[in-house]
Amino acid sequence: MDGRGRSLVLLCLSFLLIPACSTTDTLEQGKQLRYGELLESSNGRFRLGFFRFNKAPDKSFLGIWYNDNSSNYEVDGVQEPVWIANRNNPIFNSSGILSVNHNGCLQILSGEREFIALYQTRTPIQAHATLRNDGNFVLQQLNSDGSVKGDLWQSFDHPTDTLLPGMKLGFNLKTGLSWTLTSKRSDDSPASGSFTLGMDPNDTKQLVILRRDDVYWRSGQWQHSSSNFPHLTFEQDFGYRFSFTQNENETYFNFTTNPSPFTFPKIKVGSEDAIALEFIGDPSTPGLPIVIVSCNYYAYSSSFTMESNSSGCIKLKLPKCRDTTLDYGDSIISEYGSMSSPGYRFSDSENLTIEDCKVKCLQNCSCFAFAAANVDGSGCEIWVSRAFFKITKSERVIFILPSKGNKWWLWLTIVVGGMMIVPTVFSICYIIWKKCTSNGDENISQRTLIRELEGNDAPSISFGKPKGHKKDRNELHVFSFESIVSSTNYFSSANKLGEGGFGPVYKGILLDGREVAIKRLSGSSGQGMAEFKNEALLIAKLQHMNLVRLLGFCIQGEEKILIYEYMPNKSLDSFLFGKLSLT
Incomplete structure (x- = not known):
């Protein structure tokens, strides 16, 4: 090889060596x-x-x-x-x-x-x-x-959500700095999430997990003999050891581990409640997380009591309306798909995790399904009205609460869709047809009602703004179902005023601060669109100082709702709770 060729080879080799040499x-x-x-x-x-x-x-x-x-x-x-x-x-x-x-x-x-x-x-x-x-x-x-x-x-x-050997969980007493781990909002969003792992500030020599501001799990007091915690145990000895340090400047826990088999050890707080170890570098289980703490069952299971607690988990307090015989932990079904109608999205949705959404759903007696509102897995959307789950090719996961019979059609859709391909196709076609026809009927019914109200010298209809030039005291508004849900705190039992032959009545507070009475037509009342229309026409025409005034209405799917002014000392009850003959 001549000198020119050798120079060219050396030049190429020098370029190949640049990345290695430039690493610092x-x-x-x-x-x-x-x-x-x-x-x-x-x-x-x-x-x-x-x-x-x-x-x-x-x-x-x-x-x-x-x-x-x-x-x-x-x-x-x-x-x-x-x-x-x-x-x-x-x-x-x-x-x-x-x-x-x-x-x-x-x-x-x-x-x-x-x-x-x-x-x-x-x-x-x-x-x-x-x-x-x-x-x-x-x-x-x-x-x-x-x-x-x-x-x-x-x-x-x-630190973020991961503890490495040498990192601390505790407090710097001199600077006031606190060393804690906070979970990610979701697997696709690293922003701060629901769970925080840290040292108990009450000097109990134990670790705690907080879900937002509430204690979710306690490790139990650190044991010097085993260098570990009662509720942080392993099925086999992985070599993880916790040490405790306390002096005038700082108090903290940190951990060490044997050099093998954990080539790259770490402890992580997951976005859905778990503390996990990971076998990173172990050829037999590459990247496999070993969950050592999970309260998903204990925090929501009806069979779990604090007296039988050996996990350190703190049970979530559910409202009395929830069935105590059901398991709201591991029994929640998660499926890829979508719902037949939009749910309610929370205004602070981007800051919420799927765990936050789960708690919001459980604490709402009407909620039966929930899902992340955003593509990155953050946010919260819940369903509190009649809706169908649809199996689709969507990448969105819908979480469905366990139920006893009252949502049999929901389970049927899921089971059939998972077992047989052909019935799935027919089911999807039927649901799509039902959706289209129900949407059409809903739009026609609402337009018809609006026209008939206008044609009978009723007040003008408004979707946020008055139809006429003057703002009239008697104008009717078409309210969105989401605004009704929000004003009644998801039809909370605390907001319930009473119940008549045609359905329950709730007290609500609109965004402008007005108090209203909201009459939600019951599906079993027998009152159809004609009766609903007649009641709206009659009340809209009647104006008297001793009679309740109709402010507006809402029609969405099978939901038919009338919104009245709230008059506790007038004739509210005669219109809302009595079975009037409206023909």
Whole structure:
């Protein structure tokens, strides 16, 4: 080979060696780390960089993950993060930049020149940031000769949902810092979720899980002899050991483990209540989580009592309307599909987890199904009115509460759909036809009622705004079913005023603060659209100081509702609770 050929080969080899040579564990002052670039600990076990979740490709996060190929869980081509710097403040697209600026501040910049400060200082200092071999990302102050003067900030002080060996759960008594783990909102959203694992602040030497602000689980007091907790046990000895430290500056728990078989050990708080260990790096069970705490059964099961409690779980208090013989934990059915009509979505939906949604559904006596409202698994939508579950190719999961007979058609749809393909097709076709016809009937009925009210010198109809030029005291409004549900607190028994021959009446409060009486026509009352129309026509025409005034109505599917002004001392009861002959 001539000299020119040897030079070409050496040039190609030098390009191949560039990635390996350029990998570093330190971000020097004035340098930047962009999307696609990485820091790697000197032992090769950890990496730091920007990544995106699969269902949120327009948002990027700065995180740390194990550099391991044996796990089968990946996000954006990297392993599941063990730490996320900006979990609640994503950077849009791939514009994120990590830097240690000339003042020594550690910050994440975006393309719009906005920044997230991880550490700030008013006095300019020399500093750099290093990814250590234990997975701790540390900002260090430097002396004038480049030697390390001390640590200024570390990622271990700001954990997300994962505990690594060496990390702490407890309190820094000097700075007031609290070390806790908080679950993700969902598997596709790293924002803070429902569950928080930390040390009991009451100095009981135990760990607790909070669901929002309520105690969900207790570990029991730490036992020095076993270096573990009574309610944090393992079926076999995995080598996990907890130690307890207490002095004038801090009090905390941390854990260690045997170097084998846990090549990459971690403890994680899941978005649906579990504390899990993971066999990362074990060839026999790559990436398999070993659940060591789960209160899904104990917190919702009717057979579980605090007297028989050996799990540390705290039972959820359900309203009296719920059937105490049913298991609202593991017996909840989850199926891919959709509902035949929209449910009620909560206004703070983006901050809610599926666990929050489950609790909201259970505490509402009318709720029988719930689901995440958003694509990333966050938010909450519940169903409290008559609706059908439909098996579809949708990626959305609908959760259906267990029932005794009153939702037989719901179970039938699911069972038949799961057992036979042909009946499934017929069922889906029938449901679609039913949906189309019911929607058509609903629209026709509502339009007909509006026309007839207008044609009989009734007040004008309004969908938010008056139809006429003048705002009349007698105008009728068409209310949405969602607004009715919200105003009555989901037809709560506490809002119930009474019940007549045609159905129950509830007290409601509209968004503008007005108190109203809401008459919900019962399906078994025998009152059809004609009777409903006649009642609306009669009451709309009658105006007297001693007679209740009709404010509007609602028609949605089989729901037929009249909304009256609330007059506790007038003739409200004669119209709402009596079986009037309206012909």
